[in-house]
Amino acid sequence: MTGMIRLIYHSKVSPGLTAADISNIYNVSMEWNKSVGIGGVLFSDGKRFIQMIEGGASIITQLFRKILNDGRHFDVTLAVAEPLAERRFGDWGMGLIRNSDPNVSVLITKMTGSDSFSPETMGLDELRSLLLLLARLGDDSSLKLFKG
Ligand SMILES: Cc1cc2nc3c(=O)[nH]c(=O)nc-3n(C[C@H](O)[C@H](O)[C@H](O)COP(=O)(O)O)c2cc1C
Numbered sequence: 001m002t003g004m005i006r007l008i009y010h011s012k013v014s015p016g017l018t019a020a021d022i023s024n025i026y027n028v029s030m031e032w033n034k035s036v037g038i039g040g041v042l043f044s045d046g047k048r049f050i051q052m053i054e055g056g057a058s059i060i061t062q063l064f065r066k067i068l069n070d071g072r073h074f075d076v077t078l079a080v081a082e083p084l085a086e087r088r089f090g091d092w093g094m095g096l097i098r099n100s101d102p103n104v105s106v107l108i109t110k111m112t113g114s115d116s117f118s119p120e121t122m123g124l125d126e127l128r129s130l131l132l133l134l135a136r137l138g139d140d141s142s143l144k145l146f147k148g
Contacts, residue, residue, distance in 0.1 A: 003056075003057055003083055004054060004055065004056060004057070004083070005054070005056075005057045005060050005082065005083055005084055006052060006053070006080065006081070006082050006083075006084045007052070007053050007060055007078065007081050008050070008078075008079045008127055009050070009064075009067075009076055009077055010048060010049065010050045010076075010079060010120075011049045011073040011075055011076040011077065012048060012049075012073060012074055013044065013046060013047055013048060013073055014071060014073055014074060017073075021072065022046075022096070025042070025072065026042060026096040029042065033055075033063075033094050036059050037055055037056065038053055038054065038063065038094075039053075039054050039055065039094075040052050040053035040054055040094050041096075041097060041134060041135045043104075043131065044096075045108075048118075048119060049073055050119055050127065050130075050131065052132075052135075054084055077119075077120075079124055079127055080124050080128060095134075095135060097134050107130075107134065108130070111126065111129070111130050111133075
């Protein structure tokens with residue numbers, strides 16, 4: 001039995017990728033992640049992705065290998081890989097968060113001081129806090145954030 005880990009990475013959205021393509025990534029991820037007990041959150045402002053995934057070390061490694069080789073994004077940069085004493089997310093698959101949601105854009109602006117979002121300039125703690133906050137937004141009231 002391997003331990004649980006959490007990965008956070010960011011990447012750039014490949015040219016030509018549409019909102020529908022991002023929804024498609026979300027739908028496939030939701031299904032698969034749920035079936036293997038992975039939880040996480042995927043954020044995109046249409047230019048960037050940031051994703052946090054949590055689950056068993058070997059399944060997370062397997063998933064991250066697929067993600068690294070996925071042509072729908074590039075410059076995939078691993079920001080955090082850490083053991084997890086306690087899982088933050090349930091094994092409900094994947095939340096999708098877009099900054100078109102006003103709650104989300106307010107939060108991003110508050111945390112980064114700008115509405116043009118650049119994960120490269122954020123520290124690890126900041127990135128982690130942002131994702132956990134976004135996830136909490138999704139947990140609260142509006143699962144609409146996730147379920148479209
Ligand atoms: C930004 C991004 C995030 C992704 N996140 C997941 C994920 O959490 N779970 C998942 O199964 N696939 C995710 N994918 C898709 C995988 O890269 C891959 O296409 C998918 O797992 C199907 O792989 P397969 O055809 O080899 O089974 C993501 C892709 C991108 C571009």
